[in-house]
Amino acid sequence: MKNMTNRTLKLGFVPLTDSAPLITALKRGYFAELGLDVELCPQNSWSTLRDKLQSGMLDAAQLLAPMPLASTLGLDGAKVAMKVPLVLSQNGNAITLSKHLVDEVLSLNKLSDLPFPMPAKLLQASVDKRKKEGKEKLRLASVFPYSCHQYQINDWLRQANLLEHVDVITLPPSAMAESLVAGMIDGFCVGGPWNAKSVREESGVTVLTSYHIWKDKTEKVLAVTELFFDQNPELLIRLVTALIKACEWLEPQINRFEAARWLQQSALSDEPLDTIAPSLLGSCITQATKSPQLVPNYNRFMSSIEESINRPLDIGQKWILTKMREANQISISVKSIELDKLAVFENSIFDEAMKRIKEAQL
Amino acid sequence: MAIKISKNTHSDKVLSILLIDDNPERADALLKALQHSRYHINHIVSSGVSLLKQVNDLKPDMVVIDIESPDRDILDSLHTLSSFNPKPIVMFAEQEDSDTITQSVKSGVSAYVCGNADPSRVRAILDAALARFEDYQSVKQELVSTKNKLEAKQLIDQAKRLLITTKKMSEEEAFHSLRKMAMDTGQKMEDVSKTIISLLNTIK
Numbered sequence: 001m002k003n004m005t006n007r008t009l010k011l012g013f014v015p016l017t018d019s020a021p022l023i024t025a026l027k028r029g030y031f032a033e034l035g036l037d038v039e040l041c042p043q044n045s046w047s048t049l050r051d052k053l054q055s056g057m058l059d060a061a062q063l064l065a066p067m068p069l070a071s072t073l074g075l076d077g078a079k080v081a082m083k084v085p086l087v088l089s090q091n092g093n094a095i096t097l098s099k100h101l102v103d104e105v106l107s108l109n110k111l112s113d114l115p116f117p118m119p120a121k122l123l124q125a126s127v128d129k130r131k132k133e134g135k136e137k138l139r140l141a142s143v144f145p146y147s148c149h150q151y152q153i154n155d156w157l158r159q160a161n162l163l164e165h166v167d168v169i170t171l172p173p174s175a176m177a178e179s180l181v182a183g184m185i186d187g188f189c190v191g192g193p194w195n196a197k198s199v200r201e202e203s204g205v206t207v208l209t210s211y212h213i214w215k216d217k218t219e220k221v222l223a224v225t226e227l228f229f230d231q232n233p234e235l236l237i238r239l240v241t242a243l244i245k246a247c248e249w250l251e252p253q254i255n256r257f258e259a260a261r262w263l264q265q266s267a268l269s270d271e272p273l274d275t276i277a278p279s280l281l282g283s284c285i286t287q288a289t290k291s292p293q294l295v296p297n298y299n300r301f302m303s304s305i306e307e308s309i310n311r312p313l314d315i316g317q318k319w320i321l322t323k324m325r326e327a328n329q330i331s332i333s334v335k336s337i338e339l340d341k342l343a344v345f346e347n348s349i350f351d352e353a354m355k356r357i358k359e360a361q362l
Numbered sequence: 363m364a365i366k367i368s369k370n371t372h373s374d375k376v377l378s379i380l381l382i383d384d385n386p387e388r389a390d391a392l393l394k395a396l397q398h399s400r401y402h403i404n405h406i407v408s409s410g411v412s413l414l415k416q417v418n419d420l421k422p423d424m425v426v427i428d429i430e431s432p433d434r435d436i437l438d439s440l441h442t443l444s445s446f447n448p449k450p451i452v453m454f455a456e457q458e459d460s461d462t463i464t465q466s467v468k469s470g471v472s473a474y475v476c477g478n479a480d481p482s483r484v485r486a487i488l489d490a491a492l493a494r495f496e497d498y499q500s501v502k503q504e505l506v507s508t509k510n511k512l513e514a515k516q517l518i519d520q521a522k523r524l525l526i527t528t529k530k531m532s533e534e535e536a537f538h539s540l541r542k543m544a545m546d547t548g549q550k551m552e553d554v555s556k557t558i559i560s561l562l563n564t565i566k
Binding site: 043044045046047048051076077143144145169170171172174175184333 | 412414429430431432433434435436437438439509513
């Protein structure tokens with residue numbers, strides 16, 4: 001197909017296992033097939049990714065699902081209206097606790113083995129012990145205040161009424177493993193390959209995945225500013241088409257190892273393949289001495305069974321807004337009716353892209 | 363971790379700056395540029411969780427950080443912690459990027475961005491960032507107080523309406539009885555209104 005524009009489209013992301021659709025679209029040549037010249041721009045922090053997208057230094061970005069909503073509502077950084085034309089993945093995160101804490105949980109609960117998924121109530125004894133001894137609270141880390149990770153920690157702890165008794169801080173994904181070893185945190189919720197990294201280093205034990213907390217919910221999305229959305233519909237349809245094709249390619253497990261290799265060769269070149277591949281293959285490694293757990297939907301990019309999980313729907317947007325409310329991130333003075341009017345998740349581009357994909361298959 | 367302290371010889375008020383930058387040459391340039399100024403610099407490299415401790419211990423008046431540092435998310439999240447007072451944050455970006463980003467953050471968020479440290483400009487940039495931050499904080503506080511006043515008025519109106527419908531009072535009587543209750547109990551009118559609203563709604 002002829003070149004769509006005479007300029008390079010800059011697509012920003014934070015390198016993680018679930019960046020696979022972006023890398024796949026590039027390696028499989030889907031961007032080029034659609035006449036797009038896409039440059040993938042890895043970033044070191046979610047806030048800088050957000051700022052660069054808001055200011056137009058990046059044309060599009062793979063964001064944590066709550067981020068475009070926070071930007072549109074002006075909760076964080078500048079207030080810039082955004083659109084989500086595509087959902088890129090579901091699940092993909094996990095909670096890993098320090099080896100030290102897991103040993104304590106086992107001994108305080110008189111257990112020889114940790115159940116998987118681990119219920120948060122097993123932390124109760126450790127919480128009580130710290131309180132009794134006048135020690136600092138348990139401290140977990142998430143990757144960003146406006147992240148599913150944050151809300152997943154909240155929901156997991158809430159099941160056992162422990163939310164008030166545990167501190168939750170923010171750390172960049174790449175700093176998690178190191179901070180766990182240094183004893184700065186007792187655990188974290190992060191995406192791949194960072195859980196597997198701590199397990200391989202034998203400093204952490206993965207106790208459950210985000211699939212066990214929220215079964216099959218939106219995790220990463222493609223986001224653009226509303227301005228870009230309004231001005232570049234054709235460009236966006238093609239970008240979304242290329243990424244849908246990548247998600248489609250990633251659906252069968254037979255292709256997943258190739259994706260792991262590509263990630264290792266590009267965005268995650270500092271990390272070994274044995275930390276990147278497992279989650280993509282539906283394998284949750286939990287600790288060095290144990291057999292991995294089967295979690296088929298650990299990284300989900302598309303589903304041939306369900307109606308497309310990639311279609312950005314109002315119901316998905318509502319779920320996240322509810323979690324933001326529960327985390328007190330949206331002021332009570334913002335009325336529900338105003339939130340109902342928000343149309344950040346917008347399916348028109350996705351529908352047009354799917355129509356074209358189907359027509360091309362005829 | 364390298365901590366360097368710049369000398370400050372004269373100033374009305376010493377302002378402490380936490381500088382997070384992995385580029386040693388740029389950090390040095392900044393330290394030099396701010397010698398003999400009211401700014402007192404503590405330099406650290408990107409450090410992950412220990413940044414929290416640094417902020418806690420040093421209680422800086424301002425943070426200067428490289429836009430490409432992974433520590434940015436930690437800093438951003440500090441604003442969601444109630445124990446952390448808002449601070450002006452100045453970001454260093456490459457020269458060609460800085461104009462674009464500066465425009466987007468003009469609306470008065472935490473960040474102010476400038477290009478590579480140009481010694482002659484750096485002091486002026488920090489002064490401007492500080493002034494702008496203070497302006498923004500006062501505007502924000504004004505907004506909050508206006509909003510509170512509006513919410514109070516709404517509460518009082520709602521309580522009055524309830525008294526009028528359920529107790530068959532006139533508007534004036536309703537207002538006077540609210541004011542009397544407020545004076546008798548030493549509470550604000552909006553607090554009394556809140557109690558009345560919840561009481562009358564339960565009885566109904």
